[in-house]
Amino acid sequence: MARSRQHRSRTLSQNFLIDRATAARLVRATRPDPAGLLLEVGPGKGALTSALAPHCGELRAYEIDSGLVPELRRTFAAAPHVRVYERDFVAVTPPRERFAVVGNVPFSRTADIVDWCLRAPAMSDATLITQLEYARKRTGDFGRWSLRTVETWPRVEWRLLGTIGRRAFRPVPRVDAGILRLQRRPRPLLPAAELADYRRLVEAGFSGVGGSLYASLRRAGHPRRRLDAAFDAARVDRAEIVAFVPPGAWLTLHGGLN
8 A cells, every 4th residue: 555655646746745844934935815715736645734724714725636635624624714625726717716826736747737827817826836946947046037937027926935855745856846936916017918019029039040039039020220229228138048038138128129
């Protein structure tokens, strides 16, 4: 049975949080609304669920592993505001009312879960334990920026709130984890009417056509004179590789090219 449990954990990319101090730290990072709705991704054995439950109005925990659900339901039977669902989180229809997301995310499912959060219009924020490398890549901590981060930056702020040592989990993963925070901006940095144009600009820049960002945008049809003025305003070198251009510079480029 133990071997079967271990095999299932590996199959589902499960690394259960066991450190209470880390769970308390994540609650502080999440800053739950005492009267609000909170969705938890993969409660596992309930360590984070127990820490979160006293701090929110309603907690919906979605666990994909059917073997863990009965014990979770027994654990929280006396807490009517905590509901445990046997469900794959990414198959859940996002609530229409305002809500936040928190969870110790299976590393193999991180991209899908983050995409779900970004597509949910009523999501206010998401605080996720992810593989540290993923969190660093998405927040510019390596000095590089990803397409997903840059294209969503006008609407969502991406932050790395800290690291979690791998010994805080069982089974122990091969790498450390990071606390990734996605915060939907109360007011986008660009007017709604400009978001589609901004996204097209970013996609053209990340197309890789031409080598540098400048060359890619030139190939996309932007006039040289306007490009020169926009790059000067954004303080971006003509030879700069796209990944090294921070989101703030993209906003300036957009303003100069539209």
